[in-house]
C-alpha cells in the first residue's frame with residue numbers, strides 16, 4: 001500500500017519555526033495548469049513537476065523555497081512543502097503567516113475541487129494537527145482561493161464520505177513517501193470519525209470546549225468548519 005503523502009525532497013533555505021498555528025489557510029495555485037478542460041483534463045504525471053516548478057519560482061524570488069506548508073493535487077496526493085512547525089510565506093500578512101499554515105490546491109481559481117482533493121485537504125489538516133479554517137482572502141484582498149474553494153469553505157469544508165481512492169503511482173522514482181501506511185490509516189480513521197461528527201458540529205464544539213476549557217478563553221469563537 002502506498003501513502004498519499006509525498007515528499008519531493010525539496011531543498012529549502014533556512015526556514016523559520018516562528019509560527020503558532022491556529023488553523024489552515026486555503027489557496028489556489030494561480031492560473032490553472034489544466035487549461036480549459038479543468039481538473040477533468042488534469043494529468044497526475046504533471047503534478048510533481050508543477051510543485052517543483054513552484055518551489056524553484058519561489059526560490060528565484062529570494063524566498064526560502066515553496067511558500068506553502070503543503071500542496072494538494074486534484075488526484076488526492078499531498079505534497080510536503082514547508083510542513084509542520086515552519087512559518088509559511090503564502091498567507092499575505094505577518095499575522096497570516098504567524099497564525100496559519102498554508103495549503104494550496106494544485107489548480108486554478110475556477111477549477112472544481114475534486115472529492116479526492118477535499119479529502120486530501122482534510123488529511124493534510126489532520127497530519128499538521130490543525131483544521132481547515134481560513135481562505136487567503138481572509139488575510140488580504142485577493143481572489144485566492146477562488147470560487148469553488150470559497151463555496152466549499154462557506155459550506156463548512158464538508159468532508160466527502162468514503163475513502164480516498166488508491167493514489168496513483170508516483171511518477172518519479174525520486175519521490176519518497178514520508179508518512180507510513182500505518183500512520184496514514186490512523187489519520188484516515190480520524191477522518192472517518194470526523195465524518196461521523198460533522199453533521200453535529202455544535203455538539204462537537206461543546207465537547208471541544210469541555211476538553212480544552214476554552215470557555216475561559218477570550219479568543220473563543222465558533223469554528224468556521226467541522227473539526
Ligand SMILES: [Zn+2]
Nearest residue numbers: 027028136144
Ligand atoms: Zn493564495
Ligand SMILES: [Zn+2]
Nearest residue numbers: 044047073075
Ligand atoms: Zn495529481
